[in-house]
Amino acid sequence: MTEKVRAMVQSGPRQMELREFERPAIGADDALVRVEACGVCGSDVEQYKGHLWREGSKPSIPGREPLGVIEEIGDRAAARWGAEPGDRVAIEIIIPCHTCDLCLAGRYQACRNRRGGHGVTPIEKEPSLWGGFADYICLHPDSIVHKMRKDIPADVAVMFNPLGAGFRRAVDYGKTGIGDTVLVLGPGQRGIAAAIASKLAGAGTVIVTGLARDAAKLALGKELGADHTINVGEESTVEKVMDLTGGVGAVVVLEPTPIASAPVLDAIESVRHGRGSFSPG
Numbered sequence: 558m559t560e561k562v563r564a565m566v567q568s569g570p571r572q573m574e575l576r577e578f579e580r581p582a583i584g585a586d587d588a589l590v591r592v593e594a595c596g597v598c599g600s601d602v603e604q605y606k607g608h609l610w611r612e613g614s615k616p617s618i619p620g621r622e623p624l625g626v627i628e629e630i631g632d633r634a635a636a637r638w639g640a641e642p643g644d645r646v647a648i649e650i651i652i653p654c655h656t657c658d659l660c661l662a663g664r665y666q667a668c669r670n671r672r673g674g675h676g677v678t679p680i681e682k683e684p685s686l687w688g689g690f691a692d693y694i695c696l697h698p699d700s701i702v703h704k705m706r707k708d709i710p711a712d713v714a715v716m717f718n719p720l721g722a723g724f725r726r727a728v729d730y731g732k733t734g735i736g737d738t739v740l741v742l743g744p745g746q747r748g749i750a751a752a753i754a755s756k757l758a759g760a761g762t763v764i765v766t767g768l769a770r771d772a773a774k775l776a777l778g779k780e781l782g783a784d785h786t787i788n789v790g791e792e793s794t795v796e797k798v799m800d801l802t803g804g805v806g807a808v809v810v811l812e813p814t815p816i817a818s819a820p821v822l823d824a825i826e827s828v829r830h831g832r833g834s835f836s837p838g
């Protein structure tokens with residue numbers, strides 16, 4: 558009897574159902590990962606609610622931030638990823654082509670020839686198990702995986718995606734340095750992760766903004782490293798930043814807020830003249 562794999566399938570806006578699939582056979586270039594945990598991306602929520610559901614959208618298994626243990630892996634895949642059965646891996650959502658100009662320049666997130674995406678590729682594409690809300694997830698030959706230590710509890714390790722994004726924004730893009738003032742516009746999981754990364758990179762002062770309804774997130778931001786928080790409904794971000802920086806502005810401004818233009822304007826007006834960096838979302 559073939560082993561069955563359970564997975565949640567989204568077939569329309571707010572339509573999710575538990576389905577069973579055949580456990581797929583693994584080829585030389587593929588791998589099968591047993592899912593330990595999967596983060597919930599803001600886009601998972603938009604996908605569930607139907608904001609991303611368009612004419613012609615097809616059923617898929619959501620879950621863009623999977624963490625798991627390699628159960629089976631083909632010979633060539635093992636050599637490519639330097640991985641073997643039993644290894645714990647974090648899986649990136651985007652499955653890029655690895656050959657276009659953007660991929661070769663390291664900007665694979667913007668690849669226009671994507672092979673698909675974990676949590677995005679429809680189940681009609683064999684072997685269907687492309688999302689993390691399932692017992693097992695398949696790796697495409699072009700998937701990007703990162704090996705992770707196994708001693709980190711799964712519910713912490715699964716934060717790899719927002720924490721990685723926070724590090725990329727604050728350190729890779731923002732170049733946060735010792736003593737810098739960093740302004741983070743928005744207290745979502747990526748904003749708070751950016752505040753944590755900024756502090757660990759040596760920032761002197763970290764400021765996080767949010768709306769009145771974000772009070773709990775701002776309090777958490779303060780607990781995790783923010784020195785100051787700004788409720789943008791009650792205070793002017795630009796005035797408060799200028800006040801806190803002696804009128805010169807923040808050295809690094811990070812803007813991880815989606816679908817809003819006001820933070821972009823605040824970023825431009827809050828960043829230090831001459832030696833500032835602004836990293837948009």
Ligand SMILES: [Zn+2]
Binds near residue numbers: 660665
């Ligand atoms: Zn590419």
